[in-house]
Amino acid sequence: MANKRALVKRRKAVRNIRKITRTMELIATARFKKALDRATEAKAYTEKIAELAADLSASAGEVAHPLLVKHEQTRNVLLLVLTSNRGLCGGYNAGVLREANLTIRDLTSKGTKLHLEVSGKRGISYFRYAGVRPDHTYTQFEDKPRFDEVEPLANRYLEWFVSGKVDVVQVAYQRFYSASSQKPMVETLLPLDRVETKPAAGPAQAELRKLAGQAEYEYLPDAAGILEELLPMSFKVRLFKCFLDAAVSEQIARRVTMKQATENAGEMITAISREYNRARQAGITKEILEVISGVEALK
Numbered sequence: 001m002a003n004k005r006a007l008v009k010r011r012k013a014v015r016n017i018r019k020i021t022r023t024m025e026l027i028a029t030a031r032f033k034k035a036l037d038r039a040t041e042a043k044a045y046t047e048k049i050a051e052l053a054a055d056l057s058a059s060a061g062e063v064a065h066p067l068l069v070k071h072e073q074t075r076n077v078l079l080l081v082l083t084s085n086r087g088l089c090g091g092y093n094a095g096v097l098r099e100a101n102l103t104i105r106d107l108t109s110k111g112t113k114l115h116l117e118v119s120g121k122r123g124i125s126y127f128r129y130a131g132v133r134p135d136h137t138y139t140q141f142e143d144k145p146r147f148d149e150v151e152p153l154a155n156r157y158l159e160w161f162v163s164g165k166v167d168v169v170q171v172a173y174q175r176f177y178s179a180s181s182q183k184p185m186v187e188t189l190l191p192l193d194r195v196e197t198k199p200a201a202g203p204a205q206a207e208l209r210k211l212a213g214q215a216e217y218e219y220l221p222d223a224a225g226i227l228e229e230l231l232p233m234s235f236k237v238r239l240f241k242c243f244l245d246a247a248v249s250e251q252i253a254r255r256v257t258m259k260q261a262t263e264n265a266g267e268m269i270t271a272i273s274r275e276y277n278r279a280r281q282a283g284i285t286k287e288i289l290e291v292i293s294g295v296e297a298l299k
Contacts, residue, residue, distance in 0.1 A: 004283065007276040011269055018265035024088065025258035031143050032251035038144070039176055039244040046241045053192070053234045056227055065224075067158070067192045067231045071167040076113045078157065078166040079103060079186075082173040082246040083120030085139055092174060092253035093122045095184035096246075100172035103186045104132075115166060119243075143251060145243040147236075154236040161190045171242045174249040182249040189238055192231055 081100045083093045100123075107114050118124050119138040127134055140149060160166045169190035174182050 004276060004279050007272055007279065011272045011276065014265050014268050014272065018262055018269070021258045021261040021265060025255055025262060028251050028255035028258060032248060032255055035143055035244070035248035035251050036179070039241075039248045042237070042241050042244050046237050049230070049234050049237055053227075053230050056230065065227050065231055066162045067190065067235065070191045071164070074112060074167045076115060076166045077107055077168045077170060078115040078117065078160065079107075080117045080153075080169075080171045081119065081123050082141075082171065082242060083118065083123030083126075084246075084250045085121045085142065087122060088257060089250055089254040090257040092250055093120075093126075096172055096174055097123065097126055099184045099186050103170065103172065141243060141247075143247045145240070145247055147240050150240045150243055151236060154232075154239045157190065157239070158232055158235060166190075171239065173242050173246045174253075175242075176245040176248050176252075179252065182245075182252060187242070189235060189242075192235060 079100065081096065083096055087093075104114060104116070116127070116132065116134045117136040117138070118127055118134045119141050121139055124134070124137050124139070138153075157166075157169050161169060168188060170186050170188050172184070172186045174184045175187070176182050
């Protein structure tokens with residue numbers, strides 16, 4: 001039978017852990033709501049600017065832009081991996097790193113030169129342990145990434161792609177679809193050879209999109225000048241959206257993990273309390289038997 005004193009200490013320790021996990025769950029919930037609002041707002045802007053870029057690209061078919069041109073050969077690929085700075089978020093980092101590793105192995109098998117950049121201490125520690133040295137590492141992106149922090153990276157990627165230093169720019173991150181659906185994936189951001197827009201929701205919207213595609217545009221000053229400004233901004237907001245999705249997905253994963261830890265701690269406390277009561281009852285029964293045995297011996 002377990003020692004009652006040890007059971008009391010163990011139950012107290014588990015209760016303290018449950019308080020910590022419960023507090024972390026509440027913090028993650030608050031951060032998730034803020035990150036969700038920012039991601040939702042950015043999603044509407046990203047979809048609209050992508051729709052404008054698609055309409056202009058389709059209407060001005062004779063206009064060519066470097067960001068829309070797919071390089072003849074893929075010799076250099078830049079892969080940006082977005083992970084978290086902190087742990088205790090379940091399989092969030094593992095899923096992103098798994099997708100990144102699949103892409104790295106595929107590129108290595110094809111003989112493609114890889115330019116690896118990693119954001120987040122967890123990803124940096126993983127690649128250091130794996131013996132892979134990234135070209136650049138970042139730790140400044142927390143749960144509130146700002147556009148002015150992401151823009152320097154976007155400008156450098158644009159410069160490298162236009163100059164031919166890299167042929168493809170990819171991002172490994174966890175994409176946010178809803179509060180109950182997130183998926184780790186590797187998304188290609190450059191070249192912008194195909195701008196995806198949200199499909200029409202019904203027949204009326206589909207007809208409007210069809211008429212918009214047939215409409216004739218008048219460009220002022222010209223289509224090339226508009227695309228020169230619009231396409232780089234489209235890439236920047238898409239990259240920024242990746243950081244926002246990663247931030248909100250991390251908070252969701254941490255909230256779910258801490259909730260499960262709190263529930264498991266509650267079940268453990270119940271089991272320990274049950275075991276303690278059994279030990280206490282056994283001790284009382286033993287003492288009663290000893291008293292009865294002593295009384296019988298005195299007769």
